[in-house]
Amino acid sequence: MKRVSRRAFLRRLGVGVAATAAFSPLAVAQARRYRWRIQSVWDAGTVGYTLFQKFTERVRELTDGQLEIQPFPAGAVVGSFDLFDAVKTGVLDGMHPFTLYWAGRMPVTAFLSSYALGLDRPDQWETWFYSLGGLDIARKAFAEQGLFYVGPVQHDLNIIHSKKPIRRFEDFKGVKIRVPGGMIAEIFAAAGASTVLLPGGEVYPALERGVIDAADFVGPAVNYNLGFHQVAKYIIMGPPETPSIHQPVDLMDITINMNRWRALPKSLQERFIAAVHEWSWVHYAGIQKANLEAWPKYRQAGVEVIRLSNEDVRKFRRLAIPIWFKWAKMDKYSREAFASQLEYMKGIGYVTDEELKGLSL
Numbered sequence: 001m002k003r004v005s006r007r008a009f010l011r012r013l014g015v016g017v018a019a020t021a022a023f024s025p026l027a028v029a030q031a032r033r034y035r036w037r038i039q040s041v042w043d044a045g046t047v048g049y050t051l052f053q054k055f056t057e058r059v060r061e062l063t064d065g066q067l068e069i070q071p072f073p074a075g076a077v078v079g080s081f082d083l084f085d086a087v088k089t090g091v092l093d094g095m096h097p098f099t100l101y102w103a104g105r106m107p108v109t110a111f112l113s114s115y116a117l118g119l120d121r122p123d124q125w126e127t128w129f130y131s132l133g134g135l136d137i138a139r140k141a142f143a144e145q146g147l148f149y150v151g152p153v154q155h156d157l158n159i160i161h162s163k164k165p166i167r168r169f170e171d172f173k174g175v176k177i178r179v180p181g182g183m184i185a186e187i188f189a190a191a192g193a194s195t196v197l198l199p200g201g202e203v204y205p206a207l208e209r210g211v212i213d214a215a216d217f218v219g220p221a222v223n224y225n226l227g228f229h230q231v232a233k234y235i236i237m238g239p240p241e242t243p244s245i246h247q248p249v250d251l252m253d254i255t256i257n258m259n260r261w262r263a264l265p266k267s268l269q270e271r272f273i274a275a276v277h278e279w280s281w282v283h284y285a286g287i288q289k290a291n292l293e294a295w296p297k298y299r300q301a302g303v304e305v306i307r308l309s310n311e312d313v314r315k316f317r318r319l320a321i322p323i324w325f326k327w328a329k330m331d332k333y334s335r336e337a338f339a340s341q342l343e344y345m346k347g348i349g350y351v352t353d354e355e356l357k358g359l360s361l
Helices: 006-022 025-029 047-062 080-088 107-111 122-131 134-143 182-190 200-209 220-225 258-263 266-300 310-328 332-347
Strands: 034-040 067-072 094-096 147-156 160-162 176-178 194-196 214-216 234-237 250-257 304-307
Touching: 034 047, 034 250, 047 067, 047 220, 047 266, 067 266, 080 094, 080 147, 080 250, 107 134, 107 182, 107 310, 107 332, 122 134, 122 147, 122 332, 134 147, 134 332, 147 258, 147 266, 182 194, 182 310, 200 214, 220 266, 250 258, 310 332
Parallel strands: 034 067, 034 094, 176 194, 176 214, 234 304
Antiparallel strands: 094 250, 147 250, 160 214, 160 234
């Protein structure tokens, strides 16, 4: 048996102690920490912002405190419509927006959230993003802007609050309505409405002053938090099988400045991605629970819920489908996203050959 000298033994012992120390609680505690500033489009005091704050706490927990997020509500650092540039230039490290807010500069974002009479269930969008290539398309498109699209965040359907009764498709003619822009605005314009783009925090005063007649924003709980029931006594929805004709699955997202993202170790990147995916459904469920609590409050406030008919839905659909194709041709990512979604819709019977007659990509 080969004898080990005292000097060699001590040298090996030192290596072992160093390796053990590297994985000790003290070493973990001394690991580099990262701090991000992320602004949401949810206004302070809403159920949405409360859920966003809980997300930041969950990230800290999942990363053992190595990644801390300082959350900001809508408008705290920049306006909601300025988030894209603020994150791109590093004023903020990340954002939690409604994805289609960027349709004017990135047409593909019109296809990264639901649109009128397209895919209309949260599980369908989850399938498209995580099983049919949607996430890769989104990340490629955002990477060209110096941004990392982490993933979609499930939210809710959108409803319309109105100061005047809208009981049929034709009643939209001449109505001045706040909508999120993009494809949705174009469809309402085709129906004869006059569309306006406003961030959520400006909808209440615009309704109150009569600057607009009606407003799409989000679902019942957050809209109640914002006081819409005080200034608009009608809620407009589709029939029970199509409760939201224009935005049945209003997706949000978490997007990070690309330089900040690349500076994060791979292990923390993986944990953050997992945290976003987990929170997407926590966010969705939390808002659905709040919706159940909000509906009776609308009734108590004397708000009337008006249901459009199936015939009204068919009229919107005839307007919507050609506009899908128009937007799909705006850039390569829009084409790629919609082509994939169209095949999916064909596969589950959401569109017919007759509806697509004369339309092509």
